[in-house]
Structure formats: C-alpha cells, structure tokens
Amino acid sequence: MTSPQDSGRTLPHRLQPFTARSEIAHVVFDFDGTLSWLRHGWPDIMTHLFLEYFPFQSGDDAESVRSGLLVEILSLNGQPTLHQMRRFTELMAAKGAVTPRPEELLVEYQWRLDEVIEERSAKIHDGMAFPDHFVVFGARALLRNLADRGIAMTILSGTLEDRVREEATLLQLSSFFEDRIYGSPPDATGFTKRMVLERILADHGLKGNQLLSFGDGPVEIHHTADLGGLAVAVASDEEVNGSGIPDLRKERQLTEAGAHLLVADYREPDVLVELLLGTSDAHLG
Numbered sequence: 242m243t244s245p246q247d248s249g250r251t252l253p254h255r256l257q258p259f260t261a262r263s264e265i266a267h268v269v270f271d272f273d274g275t276l277s278w279l280r281h282g283w284p285d286i287m288t289h290l291f292l293e294y295f296p297f298q299s300g301d302d303a304e305s306v307r308s309g310l311l312v313e314i315l316s317l318n319g320q321p322t323l324h325q326m327r328r329f330t331e332l333m334a335a336k337g338a339v340t341p342r343p344e345e346l347l348v349e350y351q352w353r354l355d356e357v358i359e360e361r362s363a364k365i366h367d368g369m370a371f372p373d374h375f376v377v378f379g380a381r382a383l384l385r386n387l388a389d390r391g392i393a394m395t396i397l398s399g400t401l402e403d404r405v406r407e408e409a410t411l412l413q414l415s416s417f418f419e420d421r422i423y424g425s426p427p428d429a430t431g432f433t434k435r436m437v438l439e440r441i442l443a444d445h446g447l448k449g450n451q452l453l454s455f456g457d458g459p460v461e462i463h464h465t466a467d468l469g470g471l472a473v474a475v476a477s478d479e480e481v482n483g484s485g486i487p488d489l490r491k492e493r494q495l496t497e498a499g500a501h502l503l504v505a506d507y508r509e510p511d512v513l514v515e516l517l518l519g520t521s522d523a524h525l526g
Contacts, residue, residue: 252485253473253513254503256496261519262452262471267441269465271456272317272398272405272424275475278375278482279361279408280400283332283354285479287314290350291329296338315490319458321399321425322430323347323411362411372412376473378483379507384417386514393445395421397437397461402426435464442468453517457491459498468497471517474500 273280291310292393297303313332317325326343333340340346364370371383387394394417398405402424409415409422425432438461442452449469453460465472474495476487487505495503507513 252487252504253340253516253522256474256500256503258287259471259501261515261517262450262453263519265453265471266392266447266451267391267445267453267460268394269397269438269441269452269454270394271454271458271461271475272396272409273400273481274377274457274477275320275455276377276380276396276414277379277408277412278477279358279412280354281375281479281482282357283479284311284314284318286357287325287350290346290353294333294338295339296333296336312490312494315494316459318491318494319399319434319456319460322350326350358408362408365411374482376412376414377506379479379510380483383507383510383513384414386510388417390514390518391429393421394418395441396423397434398424399458399460400424434461438464438468438470439521443468457495459494462495462498462500466501472498472502473517474498475505476503476505478505482506 270276273283288307288310290313292307295306295307295310310329313328314325317328323343326346329346330340330343341349361370361375366374367374382392384394396405396409396414396418402422405424406415406422409418415422423437438452438454442449450471452465452468452470453473454465454470455473455475456462456465457477462472462474474492476489476491476495478484478486478488483506485505485508487503492503502517504513
C-alpha cells in the first residue's frame with residue numbers, strides 16, 4: 242500500500258502559512274470521520290441511494306455521474322444531513338426528474354446507514370471488536386494529550402445530537418468532553434456550526450485565535466478559519482482506518498475551505514500537538 246511518504250509527501254502537511262499558537266484554549270472536533278469511524282463509508286451509501294433516482298441519459302458515464310454526486314455530497318459534509326438531501330432534489334429538479342421529498346430521502350438514507358451502524362455497534366457490545374477499531378487512528382492518544390494540557394474540548398457534529406452522544410459513549414470518548422457534545426437538533430432549521438462556534442467563544446470569553454478545530458468537512462474548517470481560529474483538515478480514509486493516506490476529494494475541498502494543516506489521521510499525536518500549540522516544525526511538508 243502506498244504511504245504519504247512513498248508519494249513524495251509527508252503528513253502533517255502545511256496548506257498555508259501559520260505559526261504555532263500557545264494561546265489555544267479550546268479545541269473543537271467534528272465527530273464522524275474526525276473522531277468516530279462507526280459511520281465510515283457513509284458517502285458511498287448516500288451516493289448509491291441518489292443513483293437510484295438519477296435520470297440517466299444515453300451517453301452518461303456512470304462513474305462520472307457517481308463522482309459528481311460524491312463531490313456534491315462531501316461539499317456539504319458537516320451540515321445536517323437534510324441539506325444533502327435538499328441539494329440532490331434541487332439538482333434532479335433542474336434535470337426534470339421526479340424524486341421523493343428531501344425528508345423522505347433522509348429517512349431512507351438513515352435506515353440504510355443505521356443497519357451498518359447497528360452491525361458495527363453490536364460487535365463492540367459482543368466483544369468481537371474494541372471501541373478503538375471504530376475510532377479514527379490515533380485520536381484517543383491525541384485527546385489524552387490535549388486533556389493532560391488542561392485544554393477544554395468540544396464535539397460539534399451535523400449528526401443528530403442524541404446519536405452523537407450515544408456513539409461517543411459507546412466509543413468511550415465522552416469523558417474527554419463532559420457535557421460539551423453538540424449535534425443537530427431533530428428540526429435542523431436554524432442550526433449552524435457557525436452559531437455554535439460563536440457561542441463557544443462567547444461563553445468561554447475567548448478570541449478567535451484561541452480556537453483550534455479538527456474536521457473532515459469544509460463547514461467547520463471554513464467557519465473556524467473565518468473566526469480567526471486554526472483549522473486542521475482531517476482527510477480521513479473512509480475504507481482503511483489508519484492507512485495514513487488522505488482522501489483526495491476531502492483534501493481538495495478542505496484545502497479550498499481554508500484549512501491550515503492537513504492530516505489523514507493522528508498517527509503522531511505528540512508531534513501534531515507540539516506543531517499546533519508550540520514547538521516543533523519537524524517532518525513538515
């Protein structure tokens with residue numbers, strides 16, 4: 242298997258100039274794909290659902306259509322899932338195609354995804370897998386490092402909040418965050434990650450430069466950078482946990498969103514923390 246080093250690039254990889262920030266006082270993590278690997282493969286599940294309603298015409302290349310849908314899906318990664326359903330129905334309406342309502346598509350997608358999650362969760366409950374099998378590689382060590390430094394941490398996800406809390410408990414991650422676990426409400430109208438990030442800064446009396454965020458979706462990356470925070474793109478592999486190889490579609494979108502640093506996972510958490518909070522520029526591409 243090709244590694245980042247084999248391809249001529251070392252991770253972590255600096256995407257734009259930044260200096261380490263010893264003043265960081267709060268770290269925000271997205272959940273799915275950033276900490277949790279329970280939902281890995283979800284983009285393919287959503288893509289397969291959308292393809293069932295795509296009005297293929299003579300001459301359409303199936304792989305190009307699939308790739309285009311996946312780009313649209315990942316562009317909204319981090320927002321409540323209903324946004325992706327709405328975007329798909331808008332695209333199909335422009336083609337004159339009839340699809341179920343976004344809410345109906347969401348129910349179907351959630352049902353398919355839940356089957357996968359329940360199967361993986363059962364393996365943990367039955368002792369057939371450890372929680373860390375479904376935690377992004379190196380994440381637990383990274384959380385311990387930050388906790389040992391006394392830095393407050395928050396989970397901020399576009400997934401329904403009760404599901405995020407349940408899955409964080411299953412993966413034995415909840416203790417790192419106490420009550421600071423936020424997700425989308427059942428009615429996602431008016432919910433934005435920007436709103437929550439601004440509330441975190443206000444509630445803790447922080448300035449933007451004291452905020453650090455990790456995420457695999459462009460939403461949290463864009464808002465963190467816009468607020469003056471340091472944004473780390475987690476282009477996690479949806480197929481092989483710990484491969485060390487960044488997902489190229491995620492990488493492209495996270496770079497465009499304004500990320501400062503790119504990682505595929507957290508294989509060297511101590512080096513990563515030192516790089517972000519203050520001492521080492523070693524091994525940086």
